[in-house]
Amino acid sequence: MDDKIKALYQKVIIRESKSPYHYEKPDTFDLAIEADNPVCGDRFELFLSLDGKKIDAVHFTGYGCAISKAATSVLLQIIEQQEIAVAKTRISHFLDFIQNPDTAVRVEDLDENLQAFAAARDFPERQSCVTLSWKALDQSV
Amino acid sequence: MIHTDIPAIRDQFPIFAWHRQENLPFVYLDNAATTLKPTPVIEAMHDYYSNYSSNIHRGLYPIAVRASKAYEDARVKVQQFFGAAHPEEIVFTQGTTAGINLVAAAFAGGLLQPGDEILLSPMEHHANLVPWQQISAHHNLRLRFLPMDAAGNLQLDQLDTLADFPIKLIAIVHISNTLGHINDLETIIAWAKQRNIRVLVDAAQSAALYPMDVQQLGMDFLVCSGHKMYGPTGIGVLYGKKELLEQMPPYQSGGDMIKKVGLYSSTFADIPHKFEAGTPPIAAAIGLGAALDFLQTLNRPQWLTHLDQLTDYTIRQLREIPGLKIMGEAQKRSHIISFTLQDIHPHDIATFLAQEGIAIRAGHHCTQPLMQHFDTGASARASLSIYNTQEDIDALIQALHHIQSFFNS
Numbered sequence: 001m002d003d004k005i006k007a008l009y010q011k012v013i014i015r016e017s018k019s020p021y022h023y024e025k026p027d028t029f030d031l032a033i034e035a036d037n038p039v040c041g042d043r044f045e046l047f048l049s050l051d052g053k054k055i056d057a058v059h060f061t062g063y064g065c066a067i068s069k070a071a072t073s074v075l076l077q078i079i080e081q082q083e084i085a086v087a088k089t090r091i092s093h094f095l096d097f098i099q100n101p102d103t104a105v106r107v108e109d110l111d112e113n114l115q116a117f118a119a120a121r122d123f124p125e126r127q128s129c130v131t132l133s134w135k136a137l138d139q140s141v
Numbered sequence: 142m143i144h145t146d147i148p149a150i151r152d153q154f155p156i157f158a159w160h161r162q163e164n165l166p167f168v169y170l171d172n173a174a175t176t177l178k179p180t181p182v183i184e185a186m187h188d189y190y191s192n193y194s195s196n197i198h199r200g201l202y203p204i205a206v207r208a209s210k211a212y213e214d215a216r217v218k219v220q221q222f223f224g225a226a227h228p229e230e231i232v233f234t235q236g237t238t239a240g241i242n243l244v245a246a247a248f249a250g251g252l253l254q255p256g257d258e259i260l261l262s263p264m265e266h267h268a269n270l271v272p273w274q275q276i277s278a279h280h281n282l283r284l285r286f287l288p289m290d291a292a293g294n295l296q297l298d299q300l301d302t303l304a305d306f307p308i309k310l311i312a313i314v315h316i317s318n319t320l321g322h323i324n325d326l327e328t329i330i331a332w333a334k335q336r337n338i339r340v341l342v343d344a345a346q347s348a349a350l351y352p353m354d355v356q357q358l359g360m361d362f363l364v365c366s367g368h369k370m371y372g373p374t375g376i377g378v379l380y381g382k383k384e385l386l387e388q389m390p391p392y393q394s395g396g397d398m399i400k401k402v403g404l405y406s407s408t409f410a411d412i413p414h415k416f417e418a419g420t421p422p423i424a425a426a427i428g429l430g431a432a433l434d435f436l437q438t439l440n441r442p443q444w445l446t447h448l449d450q451l452t453d454y455t456i457r458q459l460r461e462i463p464g465l466k467i468m469g470e471a472q473k474r475s476h477i478i479s480f481t482l483q484d485i486h487p488h489d490i491a492t493f494l495a496q497e498g499i500a501i502r503a504g505h506h507c508t509q510p511l512m513q514h515f516d517t518g519a520s521a522r523a524s525l526s527i528y529n530t531q532e533d534i535d536a537l538i539q540a541l542h543h544i545q546s547f548f549n550s
Binding site for chain 2: 002004005006008009014039040041042043063064065066067069123125126129
């Protein structure tokens, strides 16, 4: 099995996809966001609890591949307890890193959990898996 | 188990030589998405573009005459391939989807009455579902669905329970692109004929290798795609019974499909030209003709036997993998196999296989209602064709074992 593929699926992605963070629908929430990729059938629902301008908690449920599930799980951990404006900046940073070949964002600028997705840059056909929930959240909040 | 000369067949598909030359592994198991293209098809298209590229019909110079003849010769080849009574019963389309949209608009939209019903199955490709939803909404038609059991087999013994509904058309897939199940067309068409119900057969997955005599089977419409028959993309076939095509109003309008045009009204060409507005995909039609010539060189029953054996082998090997589940249990199956492997998502499986040079497809395969029937979002799908070998299958199986141990470690 070659190194590129191992790098893509390194421990973080396997771990996060097998035991995703806050993987349940909460009893109460303020905002539900659908992250849907009709091409491949991946579909998550994200549930946000807000406290003023702060994201108090996020949960999610749904169906998707290891990469999209892990990317959603890590997203939740990145934005929880953050001001919305800060969360938005972090999201746009990460999206730029994954999607923009000329990005100014360096791997070491990213949280350790996010660095695991760097290998997705070598797999253009899997970038939509990484960005699915991130884009949905970016557009909805 | 190998009866047929696979090396000789592989030699006719230059894509294998290219991969060898580049020293890249290449196991192609995505034939339900599109088949590979043999040299005669590529050469026929190359010849047209290189030597007699011109528009068809009405051109008076030699290469235009040659192009028109090649295009119409391709139509005759299609007619003969499917055993149609007349060449004008063959309409060139962009593909299966375009053919179904044509019949939906011109037959269902043009000839059916509000309240009339169209019978489909839950295993249809979106191409044989969404156009009917759209036309039904616009013309107050109603959709009804054949019952299907848990294993994905249509329950044709229950056809008679539908006898009292005003069904005017059955649109049914011959081979499920997801499950590989082969539907019993004879039973469906016989039942429909007794009730004067028209039948459209989606033959996208079967047209290449399964014998399909439209007069013997008696369907009213048949649609298929050139690129799943070793031909080019962008070309497909609609077969329609002459009297039906003649009754149906035009679908798309414009150049080439007219008889006489005035400022405020026009009259239309005879079939098939009535349904071929604009410049058609000439090179692709010629390429499809070459693909049919290629198919005629094969002993198709013998190849089907070989593929049945290779499919049996594949299924036996897949079943040896713990946690692997094959979708559906076909009463009669083709060479398409969908499966899931524990909770490893099919896209992850496909990405790993791609790294080993093995091409499969993963996802809902444009059959979302069928996936819901099986309570899953996606499956991995391996689909076989004439150039596949036992070594290809062994490579797939070995890679699946690797994937499983990687995800379980």
